[in-house]
Amino acid sequence: MELPQLLRVWRVDAGIKLRREKAIPQKEVAELMGVSERWYRSLESGDSISLSSDILGRLSEALVLGPDERMVLYSRALDGAGVALADDEGAAEDQLALLRLVTSQTQFPAYLTDGGWNILGYNTLMAAWFPWVREPGANLMHWALTEQEARKQMLNWRQHAEIYLAMLRFALATGSDSASLDRLLQRILQDPECRQLWAQGPKVIAFRQGHRYRLSLPHISTEQITVTSQVLLPAYQHGMRCVMLLPQHPALPPRVRIPAQQNGSSAE
Template sequence: MSETAPGALELCQLLRVWRADAGVKLRREKALPQKEVAARIGVSERWYRGLESGDPVSLSSDILGRISQVLALGPDERMVLYSRAIDGAGLALADEDGEAEGQLALLQLVTAQTQFPAYLTDGSWNILGYNALMAQWFPWVLEPGANLMRWALADPQARDQLMDWQEHAEVYLAMLRFAVTTGSPGQEAIGALLQDLLRDPDCRRIWARESKFVAFRQGHRYRLRLPHVSSEQITVTSRVLLPAYHHRLRCVMLLPSATRAPQPAVPQPIVPQSAVPQANEPRPRAPHPRAPHSRAPRPFEPRPLDTRSLDPRPFESRVPPQGAVLVAGAR
């Protein structure tokens, strides 16, 4: 097994921590007993006790899979387990020749983004490149030797700009714990960076209290306070791209969270003051709406005959006498 980096935990220590965490996840009052864990994995209690004591044992991928399931390990913790058990297996992605050319292509990808901040780091979180929006939002990237971890954990400005800084600090330190435990490239630089950051009392307290691992900040949400950019809170989500054959590099984009655009106000009609009913004044009843075709016909009402308009002269018959000849048009 590879030499443990400063600040990293041995496999036996990790198993004890994860067994205690599994008790919390399963709503137990204490850590899962070794006997129960061994039975659920399918090994003897003596074998598992020896594993947690640091005895050299053979670990197959099947056993590692069962340990992950019984201890309820997340994807990042599983990567740590396999890395410590099989000397970094599953994390070794060999870089090909032409790394500088690949890095240049990634820098072009980052600087081409114009709708959201984007940046490129190496395995030790040193800033290698950024676009114009990243420099506008976070001017610290312009400084020589800019490092994401140093800014986020040691710069007082970060504690003001990153809302819920405590939660972010826990995640960043979990990323450092992942790096030193899995034997990520650049162990010397990462170890020195961690020792510098642990001089801060807040970081030291969080490091001693927490034991979780985080590989990448994929899909994490940030609430930012950047008065030089906007008077309102800015919310973004991080998206991490891992270039093929360049596993030491991380391309990160901060995508704005989708928000509903404000709807225009609907103008209301202006009602004259004279038309507004005053106090104690009866309100006029609105006519009941009825469609024209649904109007019921009025019943027939007989009316008396008005004889004043009648001709008083005797009625003259218009019937022709018998034997008369009718001529068209003649009266």
């Protein structure tokens, strides 16, 4: 979506956030920003207008944008400036280092993807939990959104699907390989349920950092597994993601003995 389209849907979304029955009007956005209604109307119409950081900040506040939406706004307003990093001569060597980081993990599943969610590497536990990663051309987004296996293994699948689609929308708005991402989206939208979820709104999410969710993996455990996803973003490998799934550890007993202090006292 281009900036004018985003602004229009964000006005609708702002109305929902503010518990109104309709989108906030252009006039109100302009007043909150301290600009004329004509100026804002021109911006939303797609006219060429210079946007400073200050203006973008005021626009973000007026439209009640979250942090991920703000990143999309800045990327669109600045034509992606400051988003993509130039390739480094040592990119291949850096990628090998990331692969070693992922494959050396032995305590929890870990995997590496590129900006289009293509699986670049994984460790033994990831392959045991999710054998599909071994398949040629394995793609996390495509598997999670279109495969029936994913809908059984990821409990509350619709919630997962909404998050993945919001991440894909963010990547389309800020990523450099838009053609590849668009092809991925078109494959996903062949699924009727995904098509319905995609049409629901303009929500964007950058990363699912710290997201806690439950999995049903009968080939691994007879009980549901709760994991927290941790996403590492390599500074000089733009778009790549190192993801680790940390299983929930058993809770500590309600009373834990603390070692005696130097003065001989103890506590529980």
